[in-house]
Amino acid sequence: MDAYNPCLDCGICCTHFRISFYWGEGDDAPGGFVPAGMTEQLTPHLRCMKGSNELPRRCSALGGEVGKQVFCTIYENRPTPCREFPTHFEDGTPNPKCDELRAGIGLPPLPHLPMPHAA
Ligand code: SF4
Numbered sequence: 001m002d003a004y005n006p007c008l009d010c011g012i013c014c015t016h017f018r019i020s021f022y023w024g025e026g027d028d029a030p031g032g033f034v035p036a037g038m039t040e041q042l043t044p045h046l047r048c049m050k051g052s053n054e055l056p057r058r059c060s061a062l063g064g065e066v067g068k069q070v071f072c073t074i075y076e077n078r079p080t081p082c083r084e085f086p087t088h089f090e091d092g093t094p095n096p097k098c099d100e101l102r103a104g105i106g107l108p109p110l111p112h113l114p115m116p117h118a119a
């Protein structure tokens, strides 16, 4: 049986932060990989995921229903901040921000046990 992945029925972090990153991560730049059409320019050197720079905030790449069942439609090509968000126990320690964000939509705290991640 597959291990439980708490991100798949959460996704709240994808509706909480402005997902901004170096413009060159867009696939319209040499070596870029994030679908540029899903981003908007912030500054000459920064872009962000569409939907993450407005309220209500929700990254345009997020599929599904937050708190029920979600998925990242560009998971393999997600930008750096998504890859670097310290997901719960990924490095052997809890991420208190997960529980804080989850509590905001009525989800229970995560168990303090190692578990796989993807969101
Ligand atoms: S990283 Fe944390 S806040 Fe984000 S989807 Fe996973 S459990 Fe939820």
Ligand code: SF4
Residues within 6 Å of the ligand: 013, 014, 019, 049, 059, 060, 061, 062, 063, 071, 072, 073, 074, 075, 078, 079, 082, 119
């Ligand atoms: S790119 Fe994917 S992982 Fe990153 S905020 Fe958007 S939906 Fe979430």
